[in-house]
Amino acid sequence: MINLGLMSRASLPWWKQTTVYQIYPRSFADDNGDGIGDLAGVIARLDYLKWLGIETIWISPFFKSPQADFGYAISDHFEVAPEYGSLEDCRRLIDAVHAHGMKIVLDMVLNHTSNQHPWFLESKQSRHSPRRDFYIWRDGRKPHGAAPPNNWKSMLGGSGWHYDPATEQWYWASFLPFQPDLNYRNPQVKQAMLDMVRHWLRQGADGLRLDIFNAIHKDAGFADNPFSFRPIPSEHNPDGFFQRAVNTQNHPDTLAFARELRAVVDEFQHPPRFLVGEVFGPTSVLREYCGPLGEGLNLVFLFKSLSAKFTAPGFRDLMQEFETAFPEPLHPTYVFGNHDRPRSIERLGNDRARARLLAAFQLTVRGVPFVYYGDELGLPHHEGMALHSALDPVAARYRFLPKFLLPTLRKRGILVNRDECRSPMPWHGGAHAGFAPPGAPSPWLPLHPQSAILHVEGQRQDPDSLLACYRRMLLLRRASPALSGGSLQLCEPLGDPR
Ligand code: GLC
Secondary structure, eight states, X not given: OEEEOOSOGGGSOHHHHOOEEEEOHHHHOOSSSSSSOOHHHHHHTHHHHHHHTOOEEEEOOOEEOOOTTTTSSOSEEEEEOTTTOOHXXXXXXXXXXXHTTOEEEEEEOOSBOOTTSHHHHHHHHOTTOTTGGGBOEEOOSBTTTTBOSSOOBOTTSSBSEEEETTTTEEEEOSSOTTSOBBOTTSXXXXXXXXXXXXXXXXXXXXXXXXXXGGGSOOOTTOOOOOBOSOSSOBTTBOOBTTBOGGGTSSOHHHHHHHHHHHHHHTTOBXXXXXXXXXXXXXXXXXXXXXXXXXXXXXXXXXXXXXXXXXXXXXXHHHHHHHHHHSOTTSOOEEXXXXXXXXXXXXXXXXXXXXXXXXXXXXXXSSSEEEEXXXXXXXXXXXXXXXXXXXXXXXXXXXXXXXXXXXXXHHHTTOOSOGGGGOOOOOOSSSGGGGSSOTTOOOOSSOOOTTHHHHOHHHHHTOTTSHHHHHHHHHHHHHHOHHHHHOEEEOOOOSSOOO
């Protein structure tokens, strides 16, 4: 691979040249000593991220929520959940990030709300509620809850329709039953959500990450999904559970909405902001979210990297595919882990030498790298957590799965118990590994057993550590216009090492 310095840093927008670090706020740093990470904890650790050489942080949702899916089911988009702090803490966080010369990406869950959101509570009250149409309600094919409106499956399998006996109708949820989908065909809903987006941009968000964006619009006529032989969906093919997801995911109206949302974000120019979409589908479809000239979402996660072969030819194929689909003015992303996926080092056989190679690859290839908290320490996957006692609602849904299937699924990038990749961040070798102050109750999830040796403080002192390697690569990337803003040309391999 050659990364050519044909462009200067000034010629590309900042968000194409940046490096993003994902913080799962519940697991990053607990400042108030309740065992749960919080915004004040993040503020206290910004010096660390600055030292590491990170330019942008993305923080998973911290808005008011019953926490049934830890922030991804929101009951008030304008409030901070009390366990994470207050609006004042949020203000302080945004200001502190900017004072550090860094940028901040907030997580927008536009597709659904919590079933405890006042809109849903009102919508559910009666068929005539003024907010009824804020969500997707339909009559069943048979009366009294005997058959749902059509054959649509949720992203997790099983019908995505849920019956409400009081009003004798079904509501639609693309993900879990307590996450009812908003109805974007209702102009009031669209307007309210776009205004919410504007609100957070006005508060100083530099970018927005869009949760399951590919589910926003479904077929307006509610036609059944056609049959497919595929049992399990993957990041590059949402068909699964024996149907093609044509009427429930990647709908043409969602692609149009991407452009509408981009126009809203472009209302804010000082500095320019960006959108990064969580979308699932073949690379060719993901590209459509960005639009041929980059007039849609600025970036999309390219999750194919999560199941790519971690070998030299595997990386080459990945680069080739992403470069072909995302030439300038489009821009690829490189993601090797997040709060839903197996830790990347697990895919490398827990080999720390290979973890360095992964860092070197991710931080030098053309594209925006998204680094998941703890990956810079080589924090391993927390295997063997029992499904039946998991806090993750996805694990609860699959608790009947035979244990022997889990490692195979993990190898394919599918994580059934997401608690396993959300271990508290180990900061030092003392009480609670420094995640929470001494005297705090146990962290909300157990520390990884290796926290005592892999913590930040220890690795900071060791120039040969994985952390030191990440830091050197990040500094190199920042110092080199070719790495952060260059173009890329692939050479023909000398021999095929397959
Ligand atoms: C996204 C989030 C995941 C969440 C789901 C529903 O995939 O990354 O954590 O559970 O959407 O909001």
